[in-house]
Amino acid sequence: MTHRFQGRAVRLNDYDLPEIGALIGVGEDEIRAVIEVETAGGGFDAKGRPRMLFEPHVFWRELPEAKRRGAERAGLAYPKWGEKPYPRDSYPRLVMAMMLDPVAALRSCSWGLGQIMGFNHKAAGYPTAQAMVAAFMDSEPAQLEAMVRFIQSEGLDDELRRHDWSAFARGYNGAGYARHGYHTRLAAAYAKWAKVPDLVAS
DSSP: OOTTOOOOOBOOOTTHHHHHHGGGTOOHHHHHHHHHHHHTTOSBOTTSOBOEEEOHHHHHHHSOHHHHHHHHHTTSOOSSTTSSOOOSOOHHHHHHHHHHOHHHHHHTEEETTTTEEGGGTTTTTOSSHHHHHHHHHHBHHHHHHHHHHHHHHTTOHHHHHTTOHHHHHHHHHOTTTTTTTHHHHHHHHHHHHHTSOOSSOO
16 A cells, blocks of 8 residues: 555545435435535545544554554554644654554544544455555545445444434444534534435435
8 A cells, every 4th residue: 555545536426425325225415414524525635645534542542552652752642532632634643653553553543535443444344444545545435335334334324314413423423422513513514415406316
């Protein structure tokens, strides 16, 4: 895998959203709401790399204990979330983390349209985090399919279909969802998209 993290970077087309959403019985509006809250609508950054956030507290957890203190001294890992502010671009920190432990590094980031954590690669349909990232480098449809597989694997498709945003946010974003307003942001995004005619008729 190239450390530039640049692949084909194929974007979604008008048919991808309804086709992939249909796998779990939802339409464009529900899918767009989740994407908007997770990545403001795009799976790639300005350099054509998958949108990614490196999580130092997850890297701490993923690393063997013998490597943790060295990673901490390098500013790459710490035990608890929120100890230090995140940089605008996580990729330089990821590249450094990969030098220390490439598997743990890829598992410690959230990736793509749905911001799927690397350690959730199996729930997203991939045997390894490396395989998931390689697919995400190539296309937004792959990112979206992984998001839908993850939703289904975690049993959140029912919550999404009935627009139970609190229950969905709890399962998708964790117990701290309310503190970050994920449920209210999802509800607002869905209400906005529900007023917009679908690009592809049902």
